[in-house]
Amino acid sequence: MARHLLALSDFSGPELAALIDRAIKMKRESRAGVRHRDLAGRTIALVFEKPSTRTRVSFEAAMYGLGGQVIYLSSRDTQLARNEPLKDMARVMARYVDGLVIRTFGQEIVDELARYSQVPVINALTDLHHPCQILSDLMTVIESKGRLEQLKIAWVGDGNNMANSWIQAASRLGFTLTLACPEGYEPDPQILAAARSEAERPITVVRDPAQAVADADVINTDVWASMGQEAEQLHRLQVFRPYQVNERLLAEAAPDAIVLHCLPAHREEEISETVLEGPRSVVWDQAENKMHIHKAILAAFLAGGSQ
Missing domain, CATH: 3.40.50.1370 (Aspartate/ornithine carbamoyltransferase)
Structure with missing residues (x-):
């Protein structure tokens, strides 16, 4: 079979x-x-x-x-x-x-x-x-950081399919995961509950992006409106504006933190140009x-x- x-x-x-x-x-x-x-x-x-x-x-x-x-x-x-x-x-x-x-x-x-x-x-x-995207993201993290178990990984933005698969990966591979999502845009509650019941390390959902990325080794984000959500674009721009991954937010993370984005990126929306093109960004390795x-x-x- x-x-x-x-x-x-x-x-x-x-x-x-x-x-x-x-x-x-x-x-x-x-x-x-x-x-x-x-x-x-x-x-x-x-x-x-x-x-x-x-x-x-x-x-x-x-x-x-x-x-x-x-x-x-x-x-x-x-x-x-x-x-x-x-x-x-x-x-x-x-x-x-x-x-x-x-x-x-x-x-x-x-x-x-x-x-x-x-x-x-x-x-x-x-x-x-x-799932395939998260496996390539994890591959990129391992190449940059080594063993996953010692890492704190942060997700900033929509509790979408990417967030759901990150949650499942954390429950299987044993890293700490904190997700910052606006109210009403949290990950799937059943996926979250199942993962937490099996996880060795904390899987946490918070509202404050700065809290999520505090001392994080990896920061991950995605577009605010995915395919099929075009009608929500303007509303989502307002809701997610405080969740932009920019230099100010990056300063809250570990000094050698890396930044992931699965692409395509909307510059100056979910991620700033300076972060996407900066020395902490590994998005091109991630894409490869x-x-x-x-x-x-x-x-x-x-x-x-x-x-």
């Missing part, structure tokens, strides 16, 4: 760490000129209801870098928009390709595709979870690492097993 990557909570800490270690190793080998051929002769389908530049290109580059092939399907190219049952799509697609990478809105879509698919289904983003973590995920899951 195929194993799927739907949410980080589906995996143990050692399994997640193994994926990150594999990505770091593959990155090092690639830079040394090693050509990976783990998936020669294999094909994945990228099924994207939500368009993306970085996610699409990084998955395509990862698959080609493993010797495989890619079929890209936008929402207009699939039967999702025509209300074909997901179970039918899953069973048919599994006879054409070796894996499905899904970027969509509802988590229930990837869950049902996985229920009926005989090949791995990988969640490239839903409104509830963003999407490709390396996707390589590790594809190699692990399409070859069978996550180790």
